[in-house]
Amino acid sequence: MDTQSRPRPTKRWLILVGLFAVGYFDIGTLKSMGVFLEEMTDDLQTSLAVIGVAIGLCHGVAQCFGFGYSLVILPSEASVVDFFPDHFEIATTIVLLGSSVGMMTLPLLTEQLVMAYSWRGAILILGALNFHSCATGLLMASSSQHRRILGEPTFLxxxxxxxxxxxxxxxxxxxxxxxxxxxxxxxxxxxxxxxxxxxxxxxxxxxxxxxxxVKVFRECPRFITICMTFFTSAVSYYGWIVFLIPNAEAKGISPDKAVLLATIGGAANIFGRLTVGFLAARLNLKPQVTYCFICIATAGAFFSV
Structure with missing residues (x-):
């Protein structure tokens, strides 16, 4: 029985659902921080800038040194090629949709949690929800063995x-x-x-x-450019995520409508990611060209605001 006629295990689709959930809780929680900012500044008697720096340090340290972050979230973005070598573009699109859906829906839930349990209780509940990412980490334990079962060469x-x-x-x-x-x-x-x-x-x-x-920087100097590009992109992207709701409230928009702005942004994000993923799969676009085009379009959108 050759590889082509062999049925695909359903486990990888369960993994895809888990990867979707990881992005949902990661970016959705970060977006929900905007709901807390006003109450946190009043309760802690500090400025919005200090709270923003604290959130940024928390997220940045978690990305660089976080034990759970390094074992769950980063592999969730890199392991798609191991589990879906045949439908990489579509699978990546579905995984990235998790962050868009989380950006759209989780702030609405967080607003209700703050009203019911205060911002401290809401953060505890969000932490418990994020703990479900550990199940996804367990599912990703042996991608190489999974691909050997399929009779396919492993990516590494x-x-x-x-x-x-x-x-x-x-x-x-x-x-x-x-x-x-x-x-x-x-x-x-x-x-x-x-x-x-x-x-x-x-x-x-x-x-x-x-x-x-650090030999990778010497052996592949272009990797430095990639790191700098990702750093500058993350500064603008995560800054927009965290401070959208407080900025809207500062401009006189009511808190309810400010939260709806996050929902609108998540819906637009879903449309963009679906379009890019399916177009890349259908038209066989080069990743480098697609990446550069998206960066230019995003920069133009920010400059026009």
């Missing part, structure tokens, strides 16, 4: 030898860093420095460089 198959070399390096480091406490005196050299300590320092340096592998 070309790096298998690199992984073996890395494991060999780690084993060598572990061997070098093993210190016999009974023979410390024998390891002392003429300068009075322990050779074992030097080995530990070298091994620690090697492990640090393996974890924070």
């Amino acid at each position: 198959a070309g790096r298998a030898q690199i992984g073996e070399d890395h494991e060999e390096t780690v084993s060598l480091i572990n061997e070098q860093t093993t210190v016999d406490l009974h023979n410390l005196d024998d390891d002392r050299n003429d300068d009075g420095v322990f050779c074992s300590s030097a080995k530990i320092v070298r091994a620690a340096k090697k492990i640090f460089l393996d974890i924070f592998d």
Whole structure:
């Protein structure tokens, strides 16, 4: 029975639903922060700028060092190609729709939660809802094994030898860093420095460089441009998400209508992501061209406001 006639497991569609939920709660929760800002500034007796910096630091630190963030949210954006190599564009569109739907509906729910439980209770409830992302993280445990069941090459198959070399390096480091406490005196050299300590320092340096592998910037300088582009895009995108509702209220719009602006923005976001995803799949557009076009169109939209 060849791969073409083999039925596709339903697990990957369940994973797709989970990835949709991850985006829904991630961006939807961030968008809902705009509902809290006015009450938080009054309750904490501080300025809107300080609250905005606190939210930005919380989200930024979570992206860089967050244990749950790194194991659930970032893999949810990168693992689509492993589970849907045959319908990558459509699957990516569905995953990205989660953030748009969350942006559209979760602020409405948050507004009702604030009215019922205050902003502190609403944040606790949103935290409990976000905890459901752990189930999605468990589903994504073995994408390589999933694709082997389908009889398809894994996306990282070309790096298998690199992984073996890395494991060999780690084993060598572990061997070098093993210190016999009974023979410390024998390891002392003429300068009075322990050779074992030097080995530990070298091994620690090697492990640090393996974890924070900055060689990618030297081997692929274009990656620096990608990082800078993503950084500037995130500044404008997340700033718009967090401060849309407070900015509308500052301009005299009632809180109920200000929350509806978030719903309208989410609906427009859904239309844009659906259009781009299906057009890319139908017209076989190059990702680089599509990305540049979307960035130019987005910049024009912000400049025209």
